[in-house]
Amino acid sequence: MTLRELGELPVGTEAAVERVEGPRALRRRLLEMGLLPGTVVRIVRRAPMGDPLELRLRGFSLSLRRRDANAIRVRAAAATSAEPVGAEATAEPAPKARAAERTSLPA
């Protein structure tokens, strides 16, 4: 199974956290915000200048820079129909289109 870096996923994707890497202090803070294995995260949008990202998890919105978000490795679970998940993920079950809370921003 291919793991992907969270920061590289297109906007609209939902993914389950598989593991968190990165420097100890960052890793601890990410875990304590609830980014634990199994937690489902959605990429809501990117900031107007492309970075940072807005994530939605556990009922709240969190902003992370792409670089830091890449410490989070995920399994892409579902994406909007607007954005193909990408070549590496085709081994996964076909991305399921989700109508709810889709955003209109390009990745």
Next chain:
Amino acid sequence: MATATAAPAVLIAGNPNAGKTTLFNKLAGTKARTGNYPGVTVDRRSARIDVGGMSVELIDVPGTYSLAATSPEERIAVDALLAEPPAAAVVVVDATALSRGLYLARQVVETGVPTVVGLNMMDEARAQGLEIDVPALAENLGVRVVELVASRGQGLDELRRVIAKVARKPWRERPLRLPELVESVVSDVERVVRETGTTEGASARVWALWALLSLAGVGERDENDVPDAWRAAVAKARVDAATLGLDLEGAIIGARFARVDAAVDAAVRRSPAAGPTKTERIDRVLTHPVFGLVVFAAVMYVVFESIYGWADPFVGAIEDAVAWLQELVRTGLPEGTFRDLLADGIVAGVGNVVVFVPQIALLFLLINFLEDSGYLARVAFVIDRVMRSVGLHGKAFVPLLSGCACAIPSVMATRTLEKRSDRLVTMMALPLMSCSARLPVYVLVIGVVFAGSDRVFGVFSAGALALFAMYVLSVVATLGAAAVMRRTVVKGPVPALLLELPPYRLPLVRNLLGTTWQRVRSFLVDAGTVILALTIVLWALLTFPRDPAAEAQAERRREAAAAYLEGADLEAEYAAVDRQLASSQLAHSAAGRLGKAIEPALEPLGMDWRIGIGVIGAFAAREVFVSTLGMVFGAGEVDEEDPGLRARLRSATHADGRPLMTPLAGVSLMVFFVLAAQCMSTLAVLKRESGSWKWPVFVFAYMTVLAYGASFLVYQVGSALGWGTA
């Protein structure tokens, strides 16, 4: 432990944006007091209140997501809980972000303190289709849970009743169960903690788990003051865990979240969301690639306008009042040193403090509004890409921008940054932003050295171009200084941006006014006293020692004039004598001698000792440069548009007859003012906000070196190339 005479302490803890401040304000009413946590510049708010027939000391703990800590600021929460154990703790949890809030509550419960969870924002949770079975949640968590809508005061009576009940209970530790292998590694650390003592209040195990999450690893750093044995034990535990293939942090944090998630799953039912939330709809505009930037620019303009424009009438009124009071002192008291001290030292000094209040109050009203409404987090989100490139946090944008108006409120505004390293870099770079007090200096110098008709490349007016260049220089210098400091003085990697984007909420007027008043009060009390003292010192430097010879000569001239002049002519002659005397006295004073003493150092910048006195006087506030020059050059009390002072400056020469204010010397002088830390109020507020004299001294040193170096370079290179020397 709380002694019998003092009221039992009750902490109010919670995540940022969970409504902690609102709850504290509602419970405390008018009894809130503001102090300072020792060693850090974080406000400590407390209030003695009655709950269910007992008197308790309510203490507001700064918002946090965890008790783990790497910096003194983060240590506050854990120290408040463990170093001086309270009788009870209230953990305020945002019901719409339940598991994240309960994670903190779980850590608090583990310590053993009797805990109440205040489940806040229940109205929003219901609106989002969350159904929370509160008794089931309480049962699963093993703590009391009270439903709250703090903003509307709902649930407060129940909360008071429960606080009174739990505050009478003893501490009871509720340890976190961990997998067996992890347990064995943790117990090694626990043993070391127990042997080295210092675990009053909470148990060795609580501290051991805390240390495992908080202490830095090899090659990293944290600012925790713990016994070396703890560090060694933690390091060893990490090696042991790695050997066993264990993830210690993951196991500890995961075990807590497992408890929390189980409780949430059992107690919460989610109905399908009815379309996007209000916050999501607003964010589609406010973080839109085009509209988002437009709104951003508009909001930032309003912030800027507030301290640049809106504050102006108030500032003007204060200045008029100070001038009126000084006049009153001068006419009402007999001539002498005491009168001058009162008028030019004390009244001027109080004026120098109070004059900042309108800007501070307006800026903080706006910033608090932006913060409480949720937009400040979006400001950081939108602009972080730019700020990151110089190693700054997205939230540093507002303080830097307001630095264009005045550094004093802006340094205070860095409080919106949570990380101390982010705060330090921002507050040390922002005095380079060209504040409004520098403008009179630019206007005076440009008016002297450039004629209105001077053109560069035939189209650009030389004066406008010079002014524009000064602002560009200040922005470049600010961002450059931030980037350099991030690599040198405040070492370490750029901290990650972990920024919660809270739901948009309507701020409560009460909270806005309360927080703004706290800021104003802290400025008046802490920075204000320093500014007043420095004003008096500076007045003394510019006044003493007096010059009896000049006084005698002035007296002779007055007598001579009285003998053959009368009416308006006599008045004019008296005024001329006074200007001459003021100029001589100033030259004779300590500041005047200092100006002469540093003249050799100023020569290579194209300045002489008279400009040097102006630079010293400008330490009171940069615009004072103009009035000091007015005195030195015998033009009396003037402003930057005064033709008399301009004419005197244009015709002034060095001792060897070269003209003093050439265009090149003017540019050199302006460059000096862009970069120099010529403002004692900024230094005073830096001391207040950084908590030590070390940082203002550093800022003064680096800015002076920078200013001198740049000014030297401009004048010397310019002279060698023959630019603007005549």
